[in-house]
Amino acid sequence: MSLLEARGIVKLFGNLCALDDVSLTVEPGQIHGLIGPNGSGKSTLLKCVAGALFPNAGRVAFQGTDITTASPPERARAGVGIKFQITSVLPGLTVFDNVLLALQARGGVLDLILSRTRGALAERAMRMLAHFHLTERAGEVAGALSHGEQQWLEIAMALAPEPALLLLDEPTAGMSLEERRATGEFLRPLADRCAIVIVEHDLDFIRDICGVLTVLDQGRVVETGSVAQIQASARVQEVYLTRV
Amino acid sequence: MGLRSEGRSSPYRVVPVLEWALLALFAVAPLLVADYIAVFASRLLILAMLAISFDLVFGYAGIMSFGQALFFGAGGYGVALLARDLGISSAFAALPAALLIGLALGWLVSAFLLLGRHPPSVIFVALGTLTASFAAEELARSWYYLGGQNGIPSIPVLTAGGYEFSDIPFYYLVLGLFVLVYAGSRALTRSQFGLALAGIREQEARIGFFGYRVEVFKVIIFAVAGAVAGLAGGLYAFHEGFVWPSILGVVLSTQIVLYCLFGGTGTLVGAILGVIAIEGLSYALSERFPTIWPVLLGVLLLLVILFLPGGIISLLVSERERVGDFGLLRRMARRGGRVPS
Numbered sequence: 001m002s003l004l005e006a007r008g009i010v011k012l013f014g015n016l017c018a019l020d021d022v023s024l025t026v027e028p029g030q031i032h033g034l035i036g037p038n039g040s041g042k043s044t045l046l047k048c049v050a051g052a053l054f055p056n057a058g059r060v061a062f063q064g065t066d067i068t069t070a071s072p073p074e075r076a077r078a079g080v081g082i083k084f085q086i087t088s089v090l091p092g093l094t095v096f097d098n099v100l101l102a103l104q105a106r107g108g109v110l111d112l113i114l115s116r117t118r119g120a121l122a123e124r125a126m127r128m129l130a131h132f133h134l135t136e137r138a139g140e141v142a143g144a145l146s147h148g149e150q151q152w153l154e155i156a157m158a159l160a161p162e163p164a165l166l167l168l169d170e171p172t173a174g175m176s177l178e179e180r181r182a183t184g185e186f187l188r189p190l191a192d193r194c195a196i197v198i199v200e201h202d203l204d205f206i207r208d209i210c211g212v213l214t215v216l217d218q219g220r221v222v223e224t225g226s227v228a229q230i231q232a233s234a235r236v237q238e239v240y241l242t243r244v
Numbered sequence: 245m246g247l248r249s250e251g252r253s254s255p256y257r258v259v260p261v262l263e264w265a266l267l268a269l270f271a272v273a274p275l276l277v278a279d280y281i282a283v284f285a286s287r288l289l290i291l292a293m294l295a296i297s298f299d300l301v302f303g304y305a306g307i308m309s310f311g312q313a314l315f316f317g318a319g320g321y322g323v324a325l326l327a328r329d330l331g332i333s334s335a336f337a338a339l340p341a342a343l344l345i346g347l348a349l350g351w352l353v354s355a356f357l358l359l360g361r362h363p364p365s366v367i368f369v370a371l372g373t374l375t376a377s378f379a380a381e382e383l384a385r386s387w388y389y390l391g392g393q394n395g396i397p398s399i400p401v402l403t404a405g406g407y408e409f410s411d412i413p414f415y416y417l418v419l420g421l422f423v424l425v426y427a428g429s430r431a432l433t434r435s436q437f438g439l440a441l442a443g444i445r446e447q448e449a450r451i452g453f454f455g456y457r458v459e460v461f462k463v464i465i466f467a468v469a470g471a472v473a474g475l476a477g478g479l480y481a482f483h484e485g486f487v488w489p490s491i492l493g494v495v496l497s498t499q500i501v502l503y504c505l506f507g508g509t510g511t512l513v514g515a516i517l518g519v520i521a522i523e524g525l526s527y528a529l530s531e532r533f534p535t536i537w538p539v540l541l542g543v544l545l546l547l548v549i550l551f552l553p554g555g556i557i558s559l560l561v562s563e564r565e566r567v568g569d570f571g572l573l574r575r576m577a578r579r580g581g582r583v584p585s
Binding site for chain 1: 442446447464563569
């Protein structure tokens with residue numbers, strides 16, 4: 001059984017067809033890249049999987065369960081995590097509290113009122129921050145972090161509730177070359193813990209860390225396959241040569 | 245491993261000083277001032293409790309409620325009816341009843357406004373609570389059973405066993421309950437639940453994707469705030485000796501918003517300062533300028549809202565302290581300033 005199976009997804013914005021019969025399959029432990037020109041539907045597909053958008057047609061199944069109409073909290077509790085394209089850390093809270101906020105999300109309300117899980121989650125929060133080299137910044141407000149560090153914090157927050165599927169929308173946007181390289185190093189070992197779907201424009205970054213790629217163009221899947229297969233694909237080359 | 249110092253400072257500095265100073269002031273006030281001032285101070289404490297109920301929903305959860313007077317007035321009318329129809333004026337029955345009326349009504353209103361299929365807009369919730377407050381006031385004004393325009397008079401003195409809480413004893417009862425409400429609200433807003441509220445206030449659309457059922461948190465805090473307002477209303481009924489339709493209505497609801505905007509939201513103590521400042525100014529201005537004092541007060545409020553959007557508390561408390569800390573810094577303090585491993 002595949003971890004994620006999206007079948008025949010159609011998403012319309014008025015007369016614009018953003019996704020036209022798109023299918024995507026993600027296996028456990030896979031790092032799956034979604035690439036394509038601007039406006040090809042990559043982010044829209046990610047949002048349809050996370051529940052930020054609901055498709056007009058098609059079906060999304062996660063771990064064998066149909067989640068097509070499930071709300072975002074239901075999908076998160078089922079094991080789907082997402083980092084959106086626009087950074088949305090809480091700038092006034094400390095870096096530590098941002099991660100704690102994400103970590104405690106699946107706890108019971110009474111546990112939260114009585115702060116029963118704060119101690120146990122604090123250790124996990126610190127481990128998460130250590131993975132992204134943010135331990136020293138734990139006590140600072142998130143707004144004081146650089147753009148790249150905020151992106152890492154956001155990934156740490158998406159990863160904190162231990163999702164089985166992590167969706168990352170342009171995780172390296174606005175980062176320096178050094179920060180992109182570090183992001184790749186942070187993400188690569190995560191495949192042991194969860195499957196990852198990455199939307200990204202940086203093809204070098206995608207090539208380095210993804211095992212499988214899906215290429216979208218004008219709301220349709222052009223090709224799916226390994227990095228070598230995609231690189232050799234005449235259809236993909238045509239899309240990139242004529243549209244990028 | 246140590247932490248960098250920039251952007252980090254202990255968030256607990258000014259607020260506790262203010263809290264202890266106010267507590268000390270209210271504790272000794274009846275010993276230092278005339279009895280009528282102590283009675284006025286009882287009113288301040290009750291209104292401060294009401295302002296805290298608004299701060300819980302708006303300052304901490306970002307829910308704009310223009311109807312907190314509904315829960316306040318319902319608590320007041322509840323104890324008035326208990327006294328009139330059942331002869332109950334015991335603190336052990338009347339005050340829990342007021343609290344439960346506020347809780348139940350807060351839950352009902354918030355469930356109706358917040359548990360829809362789609363997240364409600366700020367305007368929808370603001371108008372919904374305002375309408376509920378307006379409708380309740382009109383109902384009380386026109387329903388004979390609730391005393392109509394005149395309300396319910398002659399509420400007896402609050403009792404406990406054979407003891408009667410009049411004047412100064414009533415003041416200290418109010419102060420004791422206020423301290424309990426304040427401490428409970430402070431604990432709640434600094435708990436992990438409070439962290440979730442901070443998330444809702446700052447990034448409501450985002451945190452649902454972590455797994456939070458945002459609307460459940462909102463209904464809980466709204467119901468808790470309703471309970472606080474209901475208790476305040478019950479105390480107010482005994483303080484004034486009667487209840488009347490306006491204590492349910494939009495004028496008082498708006499006044500509560502002004503208390504908090506003037507004092508500053510999201511600190512609890514700012515709400516108290518707002519009540520003291522506005523009620524104190526109203527008292528002082530009305531003595532000196534009996535005809536135009538509302539205009540002067542209005543201009544002052546406008547100036548504060550325009551030039552001090554964080555309220556007067558923002559002159560004393562930094563934004564960092566206002567937002568506060570929910571775990572790490574306290575743990576660090578226990579470990580001698582080091583990050584827990």
